[in-house]
Amino acid sequence: MRIFFVLVSFILLSSISAQKTLEGGVLGGGLYYLGDVNPSTHFYNVQPGVGVFFRENLNKRWAIRVNVLAGTLAADDQHSNYSYQQTRAASFNTPVIEINGQAEFNFLAYKLGSERYTSPFTPYFATGMGFVLASNSNQPYNIFIPLSVGFKLSVTSKLEIGVEYSYRKVFSDKLDNLSGQEYNLQTLKVPSKNKYKQNAFYYDQDWYVYTGLFITYKIFQSGSECKAYDY
Numbered sequence: 001m002r003i004f005f006v007l008v009s010f011i012l013l014s015s016i017s018a019q020k021t022l023e024g025g026v027l028g029g030g031l032y033y034l035g036d037v038n039p040s041t042h043f044y045n046v047q048p049g050v051g052v053f054f055r056e057n058l059n060k061r062w063a064i065r066v067n068v069l070a071g072t073l074a075a076d077d078q079h080s081n082y083s084y085q086q087t088r089a090a091s092f093n094t095p096v097i098e099i100n101g102q103a104e105f106n107f108l109a110y111k112l113g114s115e116r117y118t119s120p121f122t123p124y125f126a127t128g129m130g131f132v133l134a135s136n137s138n139q140p141y142n143i144f145i146p147l148s149v150g151f152k153l154s155v156t157s158k159l160e161i162g163v164e165y166s167y168r169k170v171f172s173d174k175l176d177n178l179s180g181q182e183y184n185l186q187t188l189k190v191p192s193k194n195k196y197k198q199n200a201f202y203y204d205q206d207w208y209v210y211t212g213l214f215i216t217y218k219i220f221q222s223g224s225e226c227k228a229y230d231y
Contacts, residue, residue, distance in 0.1 A: 021221045023055045023112060027069070027164070029212015035205075036178045037075035037090055042209070045079070047072040049210055060109040060118055065126070070097045073134065073208055075176065092176045094137050096208075098168075100130025100146050112218050113157035121153040130168065139174035152216070160216035168208050175206040 030046035038044050049071030057063045076091035103126060110122035126148040134140050147169065152162030 021057045021111065021113075022219045023057070023160070023216050024219050025053050025055070025160075025214050025216035027051050027053060027067070027212055027214035029164075029210060031071040031073055031096070031208055031210050033073045033075050033176065034207040034209065035075075035173075035176050037077055037080075037085070037092065037176050045074055045076075047074055049212065053214070055104070055216070057111050060111045060114070061106050063104040063106070064101065065104055066099070066101050067130075068097075068099050069210060070095070071210075072096065073175070090176070090178055092136065094134045094175075096132055096134045098130055098132040098144075100128055100144070102126040102128035102146055102148065104148075110152070110154070112154050112160045112216065113221075121151065123149070123151050125149055126166075132168070132170065134175055136177075137175050138177045139172050142170050142172045142175065144168045144170045152214075158218040160218075162214050162216070163212070164214060165211045166209065168210065170206045170208065173205050175208070 028048075028050045030043075031049040032038075032042070032044055032046045034040070034042075049069055051067055051069035053065055053067040055063050055065035072093065072095050074091075074093040077085040077089050078091070080086060104124055105126070106122040106124050108119040108122035109117055110119050126146070128146060130144045130146055132142050132144055134142065145168070146166050148164055148166035150162055150164035150166075152160055154160050
């Protein structure tokens with residue numbers, strides 16, 4: 001956590017006197033969940049997710065952005081191949097609304113609409129902090145860390161398109177309404193050597209993933225370019 005705050009402070013200080021641009025965009029794609037009900041299957045039960053974002057480019061390498069995203073997370077033990085999960089028969093379905101702030105690093109010198117010492121495209125990495133409301137969860141209010149990778153392409157002087165894949169590490173194990181409690185197998189009339197079985201992993205926290213496309217529009221540009229901050 002300390003490294004994150006040091007990184008943000010460095011980015012903000014390095015942006016002084018640099019040319020900055022403000023961009024807005026829309027994003028659309030899918031959300032899927034990873035946790036006790038779906039331990040490892042990627043792109044399982046993908047639900048639609050849509051949102052908006054605003055990005056400020058501090059220089060050709062660094063940007064900061066704020067995202068707002070809405071969608072649904074869902075999973076069902078009956079879709080599992082494991083008899084333990086089918087016996088447990090847990091499921092959940094919850095709308096989610098999130099807001100997050102991220103620091104974004106371009107691997108290539110890049111700025112939308114700029115032709116001076118820049119690439120017309122770049123892969124990027126972003127991380128930060130976010131808050132998600134999962135209204136049907138036993139713990140509806142949750143903090144998460146987004147870990148994002150993506151690719152963006154400048155189409156015109158003001159228009160950009162791109163794709164992003166982003167993990168959300170949630171600081172909770174109750175997003176799916178399972179919390180590590182035990183249940184009695186005998187009450188389910190299932191023969192077993194163990195009378196009780198844990199219904200969730202105590203030490204595993206929930207994750208979910210957003211993946212999709214975005215379109216960005218440059219709203220305005222301020223300041224004058226400074227060569228010292230190009231890279």
